[in-house]
Amino acid sequence: MLIQTHDLTMQFGQVTAVSALSIDVSTGVTGLVGANGAGKSTLLKILLGLLPATKGSAHVLGLDVTTDGPAIRELVGYMPEHDCLPPDVSATEFVVHMGRMSGLPTTAARERAADILRHVGLYEERYRPMGGYSTGMRQRVKLAQALVHDPSLVLLDEPTNGLDPAGRDDMLALIQRIGTEFGISVIVTSHLLGELERVCDGLVVIDGGRLLRHSTTASVTAQTPMVTVEVDGEPTALQARLADAGVAARVDGKLLTVDVGDDTAYDLVRDVVAELDLGLVRLERQRHHMTEIFSSPGPRDD
Amino acid sequence: MTDQQRGPAGAIHDIGYRHYDGPRLGPAYIRRALFLETLRGAFGLGRSARSKVMPLLLLAVMVLPALVVTVVTSYIGFDTLPLGYTEYVVTLQVVVTVFLGAQSPVVMSRDLRFRVAPLYFSRPLSRSQYVQAKYAGMVAALVVLMGLPLTLLLAGALLSKLPLDEQLPDYLRAMAGVLVFAFVLAGIGLVIAALTPRRGVGVAAVVGVLLVLSGIQATVRALAGELGNDTFTGYAGLLSPYPLVDGVTAGVFGADSSFGEGPPGALGALVFTAVAVLLVVVCYVVLLARYRKALS
Numbered sequence: 001m002l003i004q005t006h007d008l009t010m011q012f013g014q015v016t017a018v019s020a021l022s023i024d025v026s027t028g029v030t031g032l033v034g035a036n037g038a039g040k041s042t043l044l045k046i047l048l049g050l051l052p053a054t055k056g057s058a059h060v061l062g063l064d065v066t067t068d069g070p071a072i073r074e075l076v077g078y079m080p081e082h083d084c085l086p087p088d089v090s091a092t093e094f095v096v097h098m099g100r101m102s103g104l105p106t107t108a109a110r111e112r113a114a115d116i117l118r119h120v121g122l123y124e125e126r127y128r129p130m131g132g133y134s135t136g137m138r139q140r141v142k143l144a145q146a147l148v149h150d151p152s153l154v155l156l157d158e159p160t161n162g163l164d165p166a167g168r169d170d171m172l173a174l175i176q177r178i179g180t181e182f183g184i185s186v187i188v189t190s191h192l193l194g195e196l197e198r199v200c201d202g203l204v205v206i207d208g209g210r211l212l213r214h215s216t217t218a219s220v221t222a223q224t225p226m227v228t229v230e231v232d233g234e235p236t237a238l239q240a241r242l243a244d245a246g247v248a249a250r251v252d253g254k255l256l257t258v259d260v261g262d263d264t265a266y267d268l269v270r271d272v273v274a275e276l277d278l279g280l281v282r283l284e285r286q287r288h289h290m291t292e293i294f295s296s297p298g299p300r301d302d
Numbered sequence: 303m304t305d306q307q308r309g310p311a312g313a314i315h316d317i318g319y320r321h322y323d324g325p326r327l328g329p330a331y332i333r334r335a336l337f338l339e340t341l342r343g344a345f346g347l348g349r350s351a352r353s354k355v356m357p358l359l360l361l362a363v364m365v366l367p368a369l370v371v372t373v374v375t376s377y378i379g380f381d382t383l384p385l386g387y388t389e390y391v392v393t394l395q396v397v398v399t400v401f402l403g404a405q406s407p408v409v410m411s412r413d414l415r416f417r418v419a420p421l422y423f424s425r426p427l428s429r430s431q432y433v434q435a436k437y438a439g440m441v442a443a444l445v446v447l448m449g450l451p452l453t454l455l456l457a458g459a460l461l462s463k464l465p466l467d468e469q470l471p472d473y474l475r476a477m478a479g480v481l482v483f484a485f486v487l488a489g490i491g492l493v494i495a496a497l498t499p500r501r502g503v504g505v506a507a508v509v510g511v512l513l514v515l516s517g518i519q520a521t522v523r524a525l526a527g528e529l530g531n532d533t534f535t536g537y538a539g540l541l542s543p544y545p546l547v548d549g550v551t552a553g554v555f556g557a558d559s560s561f562g563e564g565p566p567g568a569l570g571a572l573v574f575t576a577v578a579v580l581l582v583v584v585c586y587v588v589l590l591a592r593y594r595k596a597l598s
Contacts, residue, residue, distance in 0.1 A: 104324070
């Protein structure tokens with residue numbers, strides 16, 4: 001188990017940032033979703049052993065956050081939400097230094113820094129002072145410094161913040177690669193549910209420091225027996241034929257959403273499309289959007 | 303973004319991710335690495351060219367008189383150095399003050415202003431180890447700044463065939479003084495810089511505080527001199543770091559005071575030493591307290 005918390009509570013005076021949170025997170029990419037001020041950043045700091053929790057316990061990689069903070073921080077990478085790059089050093093200098101600060105010998109730190117900057121997609125510009133970098137490049141350097149010591153787990157706090165749509169896609173693709181190709185587990189926070197569903201294996205939704213929902217993305221999104229069919233031509237005829245065969249379908253503009261009770265429905269769609277001589281453009285499994293989680297919240301008492 | 307769209311570099315990209323299975327060194331190594339980085343950073347090494355200008359210029363200004371003294375000594379053939387080891391730093395205290403003002407924020411406020419500090423604290427290093435590395439780095443930078451010209455002065459004196467046994471004791475006294483100077487000044491500079499993270503404010507604050515203290519000290523000393531109270535005149539040196547450390551050098555290491563009136567007697571030496579030590583300890587504790595708070 002990657003992360004385990006039990007009855008974790010964090011209070012700052014009157015304010016409760018995290019409230020009786022009990023979660024188990026396994027390896028892979030896990031999204032930590034919540035509105036601003038939901039307690040995401042506080043939770044990350046507790047997991048790093050930087051903030052002592054008021055109550056409850058938490059274990060990261062099997063290590064207790066209250067007693068094994070330094071050992072955890074050796075094996076975990078952290079990318080903060082805010083800007084954290086000095087403008088007068090180059091990305092290379094900075095990432096090498098941060099590698100050494102994680103305990104890597106200088107030569108290893110240099111090699112790792114060069115490798116990881118390439119992986120995050122920073123090339124010639126890495127020798128220039130970071131003051132002149134775009135937001136996208138800065139986010140990449142922040143990510144690189146979190147990965148330079150080859151951690152077992154990285155905590156990414158709002159990595160897509162401030163990025164344009166293309167930059168978001170790049171960053172999300174990168175996060176997915178970290179989880180799959182690099183084999184490093186990822187906890188990634190966001191206040192946008194939608195963008196995380198594409199890359200996360202699991203999902204924790206918190207609100208006001210409380211757990212709203214805890215699930216794997218697969219269980220949320222995979223079980224829906226819906227298929228979107230796009231055809232070259234009018235979908236209404238197709239809908240009528242499918243209805244005759246006892247398969248419910250709904251026309252949605254040029255798209256047809258089909259309930260597929262079992263696998264034979266796929267064959268039926270294919271056969272009918274062929275019979276009607278329509279061009280089949282797309283046949284796509286429909287996933288529930290995670291936004292629906294928010295519209296069906298779990299127990300809350302505020 | 304696919305690798306193919308990335309152009310020629312994409313070919314390198316395809317090596318794939320390699321894991322690191324080499325050694326991970328402990329906090330002692332990390333603290334030493336941060337110390338070296340701090341020392342280098344204090345002279346702008348590893349930073350942009352613009353960051354190097356100020357510290358290296360000040361180092362040059364600090365070294366120049368030593369070179370001049372050396373040349374003059376050997377050319378004219380003095381049998382003592384016209385500017386002694388123990389008075390060198392006090393004579394050039396403005397340069398040291400400006401260096402401290404310019405570089406303390408570089409060493410300390412930078413991590414606060416650009417919020418780099420959370421990156422350190424999310425790594426194995428503890429906050430006290432961070433403060434120790436920064437403090438030691440600044441001390442070492444000041445030792446270089448003040449010790450380099452003194453060493454050149456010694457080398458010059460020996461090249462001018464001045465006898466080693468006359469030169470060495472004063473040189474060693476001065477170097478011991480440099481060490482005390484470095485601890486006291488670094489403490490003051492770093493504390494002020496840590497409390498004033500905004501750009502430019504730190505520089506002004508450090509230089510301002512040292513100048514004001516120096517002014518008060520001079521005024522009190524002049525007043526006491528007017529009143530003819532020699533003991534009081536001596537203790538006036540406690541008010542400003544330069545006469546304070548000069549007093550320690552004079553009282554403990556037996557150098558001649560560069561401020562005319564040093565600390566009176568053994569008690570004075572003890573008081574000056576105690577105040578210097580207390581100052582360093584207080585600065586360290588204040589720095590620890592500054593970083594004890596959750597910074598992020």
